Amino acid sequence: MVRQAGAETIVKVSGLGKFFGAHKVLDGVDFGMGVGEVLAIIGPSGSGKSTLLRCLNQLEPHSEGVIDICGSRIAADAPLSRRDLNELRRRAGMVFQSFNLFPHMSVLRNVSLPQERVLGRKRAEADERSRALLDRVGLGAKADQYPARCSGGQQQRIAIARALALDPKIMLFDEPTSALDPEIGLEVLAVMQELAEGGMTMIVVTHEMHFAETVSDRVLLMAEGKILEEGPSVEVMRNPKTPRAQRFLQAVMNR
């Protein structure tokens, strides 16, 4: 699917580096993306995909370079104040591999609480929006249950609704289906595909090669903290240029 790549840039990363102690896990990462684009990040585990995503919303402060995202500029030596940080995080929703729903709150509360605390919505207004979003991900009937009673696929769809409830400008997905059985993963991928078709800007770290090839506009292939290949999805997936990328794609395609 080819989308009109928006003239407007929403993410621009230059010279991004990240150290954990003496270990450099991101090294000279550069990329940009426009509004409405869907970017897939693939690569072997340990290559720094999660860390890259976590730098984008500053769950991990980066060590080098500049990140421009949703109108915030974050330089490594000029971290955001907690206030600006929260503003950035409101605009950049994140979905985790392990769902991370709040287990002591009902499904409805999980989706409504952030709206009340972050956007200052009234309870009734937040609940109304939550129910609409839960309906949209096919879980309207689960609103009053607790997360423990929901399957993994349902929990992940609830987590997506929770993030969407803050009206983000971009959604960051970190291997959203890796903890799920393949069939269950499909129901989550379907929700994500619908989001993409609705024009949401998305960065998706994934091992789902089919999703990367068919839903995303562009693919970044990472290895050892660097971007190895970048380009239109089909091109990167079908005709990788570097031997390292060829090896990786061969291995995952034959799985």
Place this chain on the structure above:
Amino acid sequence: MTWQGLELVAWGIPWTLAVTAGAFLLGAALGVPLCAMHVSRSRVLHGLAVALIVALRSIPPIVWLFLLYFGVGSGYLKVGAVQAAVVALGLITAANMAEIYRGALRSIHPGQWDAAQALGLPVRSELVDVIVPQVFRVTLPSAATYIIGLLKDSAIASTIGVAEITYLANFLSRKQFNESLTIFAFAGMLYILISLPLAALARLADGRLRARVAQ
């Protein structure tokens, strides 16, 4: 043993409860900053918390009690027996509760912090809405066990003359030598009678919380 005797020992119940509850509330409250210091990034605060916790836990409760009551209390500050007992047991409780909180904090999945932060929740909401309720839930069974231990430890307040169960039993048995066995058996029974509902209450609360999240 006469009815009057039983009645006299039973008059100790309010003081036993007061010392136990007072010490627990004090300790549960002071345990929070102590735990915060322990997990703090500041080396100084961390070191101070470790030192305090070790000191509070290594010295026998009765020594703390005498230190406060006869040591501090006889000098500059006038300290009443009940206050001394509450503060001495409360400080020890603070050290133990800090460790219970810390264990509970560690048991919270790191993804809970990630999610709260990724949603942009203000720090206050991150703690009050997300972390503390989960810590509280994990803490509940250990805290209940601790209170029951504390109830028994409150008997040391008898040594400085707080008129709680053990003090009154001791007082009575000195006057009625041949009744000592019955008197102390009765005192023991009172402790059991107080513990049982406490344990039942804790189990009930724990069960309620569990059942709710399993809905």
